[in-house]
């Protein structure tokens with residue numbers, strides 16, 4: 103499978119290395135990278151390290167023989183290109199899932215993926231427990247869902263703190279507007295469960311932690327779920343957990359499995 107990538111930051115570079123150098127999924131290879139900000143002429147450039155071509159022209163990129171696109175850039179990029187990707191009948195993995203907190207945009211993409219018979223895949227990212235939340239939700243057995251995220255101050259632009267500080271308390275809808283690079287996890291949790299307006303979020307900057315910690319709690323007539331994660335951050339971006347990058351590989355791998363677990 104030929105993959106198109108958008109976003110060559112921490113997650114993107116990890117994917118390039120894992121898929122094109124380590125060949126962890128031998129059938130999958132990133133062949134094309136898109137960044138419309140790069141005004142190149144000619145509009146594509148070959149990368150000798152990863153063997154990919156870079157495109158700043160969307161039409162050339164989307165017609166470069168790719169089967170699926172992975173977005174690992176930011177929410178704005180999802181808003182700008184996701185619909186066009188689906189309209190070109192390419193499957194799409196969205197990592198900046200915060201873009202889908204906009205219910206109208208979410209519905210638009212859902213309808214397009216139905217019309218154009220494509221799949222939009224949303225990795226679990228830096229958290230777990232979504233299987234339980236979805237299962238409870240599917241029969242209306244879910245009453246409340248919350249996530250408490252605790253990160254080192256530098257990840258939240260709160261350098262200089264000497265003690266822990268709650269920097270946000272509210273809904274996932276509000277959280278993703280204020281912390282678009284830090285709380286995509288709250289949006290995927292919301293999409294699995296009660297929606298962005300009904301999922302509670304607390305964000306704490308804590309100088310005593312080095313890992314990104316997420317605590318998910320869900321309650322309903324199914325019982326109670328508590329998931330605690332202590333994620334190592336990506337080396338180049340303290341905001342982003344390594345698990346988020348791994349979850350993209352897992353999503354890719356899962357696509358081809360005939361037996362689906364969970």
Ligand SMILES: NC(=O)C1=CN([C@@H]2O[C@H](COP(=O)(O)OP(=O)(O)OC[C@H]3O[C@@H](n4cnc5c(N)ncnc54)[C@H](OP(=O)(O)O)[C@@H]3O)[C@@H](O)[C@H]2O)C=CC1
Pocket residue numbers: 108109110111112113114136137138139174175176177179197198199225226227228229282283284286287290336339341342343346
């Ligand atoms: N779902 C989840 O659980 C998680 C989601 N995320 C989200 O995943 C995304 C990627 O994370 P991460 O790799 O750590 O982020 P980085 O900031 O390290 O990388 C983002 C990359 O996207 C590039 N970029 C920005 N604008 C464009 C554009 N218009 N076209 C193409 N590329 C562009 C940036 O380039 P430049 O630096 O030159 O601007 C940068 O290289 C982020 O949105 C992050 O918030 C992260 C962790 C968990």
Ligand SMILES: O=C([O-])CC(=O)C(=O)O
Pocket residue numbers: 227228282283284285286287288314333341342343344346
């Ligand atoms: O990687 C993490 O721990 C969470 C994160 O940045 C996000 O959800 O945006």
